[in-house]
Amino acid sequence: MQNPNVYSIVETAIRKLGVEVADIPPSSNLIADLGIDSSELVELAAHVRSELGLHGQRVNLGKVNTVSDLVRQVEGLLHAAAPASAAQ
Amino acid sequence: MLTEQSPVANEQRNARGVLQGRSVAVVGEVVVSAKQAQGTRTFADETLLARARLTRREAKRMDRFSLLALAAVRELTDSIEPAARASCGFVCGNMMGGWTFTEPQLQALHTDGPLAVSPYLASAWFPAAPQGQVSIHAGIRSYAKSIVTDRCAGAQAIAHAAERIAANRAELMIAGAVESPVTAFVEAAVRHNGQPPHALAEAAAFVLLAPRQAASEKDSAAAVVTVRAHRTIPLGKQSTAAAAYRIAALWEHEASKAPQLVVCACGTQHSQTALATSIVHELFESRHPQLLFPAREHGETLGASSAIATALAQRSLITGAASKAALVLTLGHFSMDALWLERSA
Numbered sequence: 455m456q457n458p459n460v461y462s463i464v465e466t467a468i469r470k471l472g473v474e475v476a477d478i479p480p481s482s483n484l485i486a487d488l489g490i491d492s493s494e495l496v497e498l499a500a501h502v503r504s505e506l507g508l509h510g511q512r513v514n515l516g517k518v519n520t521v522s523d524l525v526r527q528v529e530g531l532l533h534a535a536a537p538a539s540a541a542q
Numbered sequence: 543m544l545t546e547q548s549p550v551a552n553e554q555r556n557a558r559g560v561l562q563g564r565s566v567a568v569v570g571e572v573v574v575s576a577k578q579a580q581g582t583r584t585f586a587d588e589t590l591l592a593r594a595r596l597t598r599r600e601a602k603r604m605d606r607f608s609l610l611a612l613a614a615v616r617e618l619t620d621s622i623e624p625a626a627r628a629s630c631g632f633v634c635g636n637m638m639g640g641w642t643f644t645e646p647q648l649q650a651l652h653t654d655g656p657l658a659v660s661p662y663l664a665s666a667w668f669p670a671a672p673q674g675q676v677s678i679h680a681g682i683r684s685y686a687k688s689i690v691t692d693r694c695a696g697a698q699a700i701a702h703a704a705e706r707i708a709a710n711r712a713e714l715m716i717a718g719a720v721e722s723p724v725t726a727f728v729e730a731a732v733r734h735n736g737q738p739p740h741a742l743a744e745a746a747a748f749v750l751l752a753p754r755q756a757a758s759e760k761d762s763a764a765a766v767v768t769v770r771a772h773r774t775i776p777l778g779k780q781s782t783a784a785a786a787y788r789i790a791a792l793w794e795h796e797a798s799k800a801p802q803l804v805v806c807a808c809g810t811q812h813s814q815t816a817l818a819t820s821i822v823h824e825l826f827e828s829r830h831p832q833l834l835f836p837a838r839e840h841g842e843t844l845g846a847s848s849a850i851a852t853a854l855a856q857r858s859l860i861t862g863a864a865s866k867a868a869l870v871l872t873l874g875h876f877s878m879d880a881l882w883l884e885r886s887a
Contacts, residue, residue: 472599473599493661497662500657500658503657509657509658512657
């Protein structure tokens, strides 16, 4: 089960790109269904990183095809960052 | 490096700069200038988007100078049949590149690191961006080129486009220049050179060129303005006056056709207009042509200024029966440029 908060942030970031579709289900293919190109993928990752404070952390865009893939990657980054935050 | 006559191929001009081959007519012009249109140095974002006919999603990839070029070119392409539009060529002059996009990205790089830099920076900033974006969005599928020099860029772009038509390599060309220089970095550079940064303003100007024969066939009664000659003289170590005398070779081809009008593309400072005035008086002695300084109305538009001057010269020749020839004289930063236009009934 994916984090609904992360999904919501990713959805908002997709809207920020200027994507105008009624619904963005997790299974949406970013390129085929939402018309996002490779440059916009980089922009999308930057929006998500900025919103979650994941500065300097890279999303592996080569492994991102769907909204769900991106949510999973971001959850992984948050999980990796959590122990470090807790330690501080 | 600048050559004697042009930064691009000039096989269609003789040693004095006179165009050889087919006669080339200026059949349309457009000037999109913030100062002239609304008395401000820049257009509002919404105005630019509307005139360029782009969505925010399309426009987010561009610097203002691409938007401005597209806004201006749209007014010319509207008058061209879709089939002819695809074969129309495009030459765009510019001096500074896309700093309105770049400056915030440099700041982001400095404060937040490389991952904060926009993925569109490379394609938005580079000086050929307007050429590419106009070609994509205005449906131009033929020859396209960018000329990036100094204030002379617009006149050089127009002369290069005219040359293509004269040489039978094109039937229709859009040429001119764009500049969007109102940014802190460009203002600092201008201030560093001792010029007033508040005079900078954004503008674009383009002309539509076609073989004169085609223009005459369309409307045999209308006056036609043709591009007769063009020269760029790099200043280098020689004085401005010496360069001006070399430019004078332009009108030696027919002494009786001294220009009744000289449109000077130069800076807004008094020293610049005084220099241009003294050159014109020296070159034309007692013939006293009418002198126009577009920068007084349009501001300091750098690379776009000689294209604005050419568009205004064309307009003046068409509407003012007294003028049969006009010289567009540009005092550039590294060179001096002269573009000679003539009107015939």
